[in-house]
Amino acid sequence: MKQIAVLASGRGSNFQAIIEAMTPLKINGKIIMLITDNKDAYAIERAKAVNIPVTVINFKDYPSRADYEKELLSTMKNLSADLFICAGYMKIIGEEIAKTFFGKLINIHPALLPSFTGLHAQKQALDYGVKIAGCTVHFVDAGVDTGPIIIQKAVPVFDDDTDDDLDERILEQEHTAFPEAVKLFCDDRLKIEGRKVRVLPAQET
Numbered sequence: 001m002k003q004i005a006v007l008a009s010g011r012g013s014n015f016q017a018i019i020e021a022m023t024p025l026k027i028n029g030k031i032i033m034l035i036t037d038n039k040d041a042y043a044i045e046r047a048k049a050v051n052i053p054v055t056v057i058n059f060k061d062y063p064s065r066a067d068y069e070k071e072l073l074s075t076m077k078n079l080s081a082d083l084f085i086c087a088g089y090m091k092i093i094g095e096e097i098a099k100t101f102f103g104k105l106i107n108i109h110p111a112l113l114p115s116f117t118g119l120h121a122q123k124q125a126l127d128y129g130v131k132i133a134g135c136t137v138h139f140v141d142a143g144v145d146t147g148p149i150i151i152q153k154a155v156p157v158f159d160d161d162t163d164d165d166l167d168e169r170i171l172e173q174e175h176t177a178f179p180e181a182v183k184l185f186c187d188d189r190l191k192i193e194g195r196k197v198r199v200l201p202a203q204e205t
Contacts, residue, residue: 001187002029008036011091012043013171014108018049018087021179029186033079037071037091055184059091066083069094076101078085083185086140087178093124098142103192105140106185108178110170112136114153117145122166125157133166135174137181139192148197150181 008015015034021027034047047054055075062068073096076084080088084109086093098105111121113136116128125133134154141147153173157166184190189200 003080003081003149004029004031004083004085004182005033005035006031006043006085006087007089008034008040008041008043008087009038010043010077010088011175012041012046012088014174015085016046016085017175018085018179019046019052021182023181025179027179027183029083029182031170032081035075035153037068037072037089043088062173065094069097075082083182085178085182092144093140095142095192098140102141106137106150106181107136107140107145107147108135108137108174108181109145110135110167111145112154112173113138113145113149119172120163122170123163126161126163126166126170131157133170135170135177137177139197148195150184150197153177156164 006015031052034043034052034054036043036054036056039056039058042083050144055067057071057075058067065093076097081105084105090176109121112134116124132154134152136149137151138149139147153176155169155173184199189202191198191200
């Protein structure tokens with residue numbers, strides 16, 4: 001069984017989706033820790049509700065980003081988790097952390113990468129006038145939303161969409177895509193081959 005740690009900064013809706021998917025999806029993993037950079041994150045309440053331990057590394061308590069990331073890296077190393085999940089983690093992953101945990105750290109982004117990286121992806125998509133948007137689960141590398149892609153799910157974009165409309169439609173797909181990616185990882189079915197991620201066939205039991 002894979003040991004999973006989750007990084008989150010805010011409400012934790014993707015974190016909740018993964019928690020709820022553990023049993024029905026038969027994910028071969030256990031969430032052993034929530035790590036948050038925000039002492040007021042609602043994700044903390046979600047973790048407490050199901051007895052998941054919480055570590056708060058409050059970003060504002062550190063004099064510099066480097067000091068914060070040094071503490072985060074140390075915490076992640078000490079956990080010895082098989083998989084780290086960025087579920088609404090609102091800090092850019094530092095290069096050292098990305099390199100140390102490459103292949104063991106995944107993120108979800110509310111766009112069909114490589115389009116619309118960074119913040120406000122939904123607004124970027126609407127401003128550009130795309131007809132299809134979506135979400136991407138990917139391995140984290142040293143770039144911003146540039147790691148090898150695991151799963152993508154698409155949604156239509158309508159002429160009268162607001163940012164909130166598109167965000168809600170994409171979020172529904174995020175709550176499906178993220179648990180699916182976690183299950184594939186925990187079943188040892190993901191193989192990184194350069195820029196590509198190959199999904200291996202399910203082993204027969």
